[in-house]
Amino acid sequence: MSAIDDRIREVLKEHGRLPIxxxxxxxxxxxxxxxxxxxxxxxxxxxxxxxxxxEFPDVLLRKGTFQxxxxxxxxxxxxxxxxx
Amino acid sequence: MNLLVGIDIQPIDEVESSLKTFGSRYxxxxxxxxxxxxxxxxxxxxxxxxxxxxxxxxxxxxxxxxDVVPSWRSIEVGGISDxxxxxxxxxxxxxxxxxxxxxxxxxxxxxxxxxxxxxVVASAWSQSEGVSP
Numbered sequence: 025m026s027a028i029d030d031r032i033r034e035v036l037k038e039h040g041r042l043p044i045x046x047x048x049x050x051x052x053x054x055x056x057x058x059x060x061x062x063x064x065x066x067x068x069x070x071x072x073x074x075x076x077x078x079e080f081p082d083v084l085l086r087k088g089t090f091q092x093x094x095x096x097x098x099x100x101x102x103x104x105x106x107x108x
Numbered sequence: 109m110n111l112l113v114g115i116d117i118q119p120i121d122e123v124e125s126s127l128k129t130f131g132s133r134y135x136x137x138x139x140x141x142x143x144x145x146x147x148x149x150x151x152x153x154x155x156x157x158x159x160x161x162x163x164x165x166x167x168x169x170x171x172x173x174x175d176v177v178p179s180w181r182s183i184e185v186g187g188i189s190d191x192x193x194x195x196x197x198x199x200x201x202x203x204x205x206x207x208x209x210x211x212x213x214x215x216x217x218x219x220x221x222x223x224x225x226x227x228v229v230a231s232a233w234s235q236s237e238g239v240s241p
Contacts, residue, residue, distance in 0.1 A: 070134060
């Protein structure tokens, strides 16, 4: 697992309010199906901005951006975050 | 005419926690200047903002969203008090409503100790009914 994934999972653990263990999630698991609410996704996004020192543009403020850990990673990479 | 109904519930403590953690970034991402002014900065702010977030989510449930998602700030809960609130749509939200033939949107807000609830009812008219969207 890469460093970026570890940090994404930490953010989800702290701000995602998921009713299951974040560690049990696979990268492509649907976070909304596992209990991520719209409001929690707002917190996840703001926390990701803090952790990775990025700003999500309006075009990424959509449900699909936070659908899975893989989707979040992809969005962060598109914002210039390095995977390793 | 079709009636569209959306409902959403928002735990108030989650909004309170977000306000403490993210402050103005959270406020500015989700709420318009008018909403923030209306809700003030006092002991009822969290519950009133929670009701408005629930209203925005309820509106999103009645809109036929495809690729472009309306921002939360494009859905505004207006009105001076929570007793007679109104929904005002801007930008993408307004355009989606227009395409669906939505003419009127009504909202009701409720707050208890733990949660805020919003229900939205909208009337949508088709072109065949003689009302162009």
